[in-house]
Amino acid sequence: MAYMIPDENQGLWQFAQEVTKDAIAKGAKFKATHRDKANILG
Known part of the structure; x- marks a missing residue:
C-alpha cells in the first residue's frame, strides 16, 4: 500500500x-490479514 502513495504524501x-x-x-x-495485506506495519 505504501507504493500507492506518492512521495510528496509520505x-x-x-x-x-x-x-x-x-x-x-x-x-x-x-484482522491480521487486513493489516498484512495493507502492509501498514512493515
Missing part, C-alpha cells in the same frame, strides 16, 4: 502507521 503514510500502532496498543481488534 507524511500521510507515516501517519497511517502511527495511528495503526496506537490503535493496536489501545486494544483495537484488527
Whole structure:
C-alpha cells in the first residue's frame, strides 16, 4: 500500500502507521490479514 502513495504524501503514510500502532496498543481488534495485506506495519 505504501507504493500507492506518492512521495510528496509520505507524511500521510507515516501517519497511517502511527495511528495503526496506537490503535493496536489501545486494544483495537484488527484482522491480521487486513493489516498484512495493507502492509501498514512493515
